[in-house]
Amino acid sequence: MVAPKISSIEDLKVSIPEHAREYLEHQLRHLYSEQNVEGNTMLSSNLEAKHHLDRILKAMKLSPKITLCRVNLILAKRDDVINELEDLLQEWKNERLDRIQLMKSSNSNDGRDVFLKICPNSIFEDCIEIKWCCTNIKELNADEKHSCKIAKGLVLNSNCRHPPPPTSSHNKNRLSSMSSERRLKRKDLGWPDTHRVVICDRFCGEAVLRGSDIFVRGILCADSGVRAGEEVAVSVKDMICE
Amino acid sequence: MRIEYLMIVLLTIISINPSWQQVYADLNENGSKMSRGLLLEQYNGHCIFLGTGITACSRAEMFNQQQGVGVYLSKGIRVAQSDSPPLNNVLTDKMMLQNLPSVLVARALDPKRGEILLDMCCAPGGKTSHMASIVRNDALIVACDKSRKKVLSVRENLKQKGATCVIPLATDSTKLVERNGSTWQSVKEVSLYFSKLLSLKLFYEQFN
Numbered sequence: 001m002v003a004p005k006i007s008s009i010e011d012l013k014v015s016i017p018e019h020a021r022e023y024l025e026h027q028l029r030h031l032y033s034e035q036n037v038e039g040n041t042m043l044s045s046n047l048e049a050k051h052h053l054d055r056i057l058k059a060m061k062l063s064p065k066i067t068l069c070r071v072n073l074i075l076a077k078r079d080d081v082i083n084e085l086e087d088l089l090q091e092w093k094n095e096r097l098d099r100i101q102l103m104k105s106s107n108s109n110d111g112r113d114v115f116l117k118i119c120p121n122s123i124f125e126d127c128i129e130i131k132w133c134c135t136n137i138k139e140l141n142a143d144e145k146h147s148c149k150i151a152k153g154l155v156l157n158s159n160c161r162h163p164p165p166p167t168s169s170h171n172k173n174r175l176s177s178m179s180s181e182r183r184l185k186r187k188d189l190g191w192p193d194t195h196r197v198v199i200c201d202r203f204c205g206e207a208v209l210r211g212s213d214i215f216v217r218g219i220l221c222a223d224s225g226v227r228a229g230e231e232v233a234v235s236v237k238d239m240i241c242e
Numbered sequence: 243m244r245i246e247y248l249m250i251v252l253l254t255i256i257s258i259n260p261s262w263q264q265v266y267a268d269l270n271e272n273g274s275k276m277s278r279g280l281l282l283e284q285y286n287g288h289c290i291f292l293g294t295g296i297t298a299c300s301r302a303e304m305f306n307q308q309q310g311v312g313v314y315l316s317k318g319i320r321v322a323q324s325d326s327p328p329l330n331n332v333l334t335d336k337m338m339l340q341n342l343p344s345v346l347v348a349r350a351l352d353p354k355r356g357e358i359l360l361d362m363c364c365a366p367g368g369k370t371s372h373m374a375s376i377v378r379n380d381a382l383i384v385a386c387d388k389s390r391k392k393v394l395s396v397r398e399n400l401k402q403k404g405a406t407c408v409i410p411l412a413t414d415s416t417k418l419v420e421r422n423g424s425t426w427q428s429v430k431e432v433s434l435y436f437s438k439l440l441s442l443k444l445f446y447e448q449f450n
Contacts, residue, residue, distance in 0.1 A: 002286035009321050062323040069337045073375040074404045076336035089327050153325025163294045211326030216312040219304050223282040226301040235289040
């Protein structure tokens with residue numbers, strides 16, 4: 001039996017055709033040569049442009065740090081939509097905060113508090129930002145501007161290849177229903193022994209990276225015995241890697 | 243009434259898009275077109291870990307049903323830069339998720355009330371509805387797209403958002419405008435021509 005290859009998003013490389021790469025680097029080179037005329041050799045501006053493009057390509061693999069919603073001014077006002085979003089996301093937010101609290105108590109507490117901020121975008125008058133911020137408890141009374149920094153919320157690092165231990169004891173019981181022979185076999189193939197696994201197709205994977213849930217049509221492969229309400233590990237079928 | 247034509251040329255977006263598709267596009271080159279419903283042990287390809295989620299249905303239902311959510315990633319922990327809120331089908335008439343670069347396009351165009359606007363490549367309709375929103379429905383927006391199927395979904399989308407000032411047209415916009423008696427050959431040709439006039443204000447004066 002052939003074992004699958006399991007990679008992390010860190011291993012994934014966004015590849016673009018050579019001519020597109022050249023074109024984009026050329027545009028960025030302008031940016032650096034204009035910015036820094038004195039003492040900047042051609043070579044270093046080329047290098048700067050290359051690094052800049054690499055940073056962009058790297059950022060394209062992950063969802064944005066801030067979720068942006070544009071309000072339809074024909075039917076609604078921005079402030080009303082902000083209030084509605086506050087209500088609609090309340091339940092989700094509380095569930096996330098509870099989990100963050102749980103993880104904090106198991107790790108060392110660094111004294112910082114995370115909160116979800118739904119606020120108007122400062123440049124576009126019809127846009128709303130949704131982002132996680134963190135604040136130092138000691139600074140809570142200080143000017144909000146200084147205390148508010150963008151945080152990640154509850155996420156995994158891009159070099160993760162396996163799920164963290166399940167968040168509910170329920171999952172442990174579910175996995176123990178699997179025969180020990182099968183568990184060993186799965187482990188030999190490299191699959192996690194804490195979660196059942198679901199594999200989605202690449203279009204679905206792209207949507208997931210943009211913050212979507214997985215719809216049944218996008219699922220290619222699932223572990224036998226998957227039931228509703230179970231925590232599963234999700235992978236996406238082959239993408240181009242370094 | 244003075245008729246002014248404005249066009250949106252999405253030059254930057256056109257040049258970025260191919261790279262994004264490339265990530266996922268070439269994947270069937272090894273001929274591994276996979277059918278749905280395999281067992282995990284049968285899978286021997288290459289995959290990338292995305293995170294954990296809570297299943298919404300059983301394995302059998304995942305492969306029997308034609309629609310619906312299979313796994314809630316928003317209830318698990320995903321690999322991401324930030325934990326994004328579940329906004330699928332939320333307030334779809336009053337707002338939409340739109341990334342900053344897309345928001346910038348209609349803002350750069352800066353449409354005014356009473357103008358006539360031509361959107362040459364409108365699907366899925368996000369930027370078109372943004373223009374309608376900026377002018378509060380007080381303009382005439384002709385929104386074209388080559389694909390009839392896409393225009394139908396744009397029409398539904400705009401109807402839901404109350405953007406009654408938009409007329410969706412299933413047509414190739416490069417054939418709408420004549421130049422020296424001949425039509426434009428491609429959107430690229432149109433955008434290259436107008437990119438010389440990249441300042442949108444200048445662009446706009448051309449048609450006064």
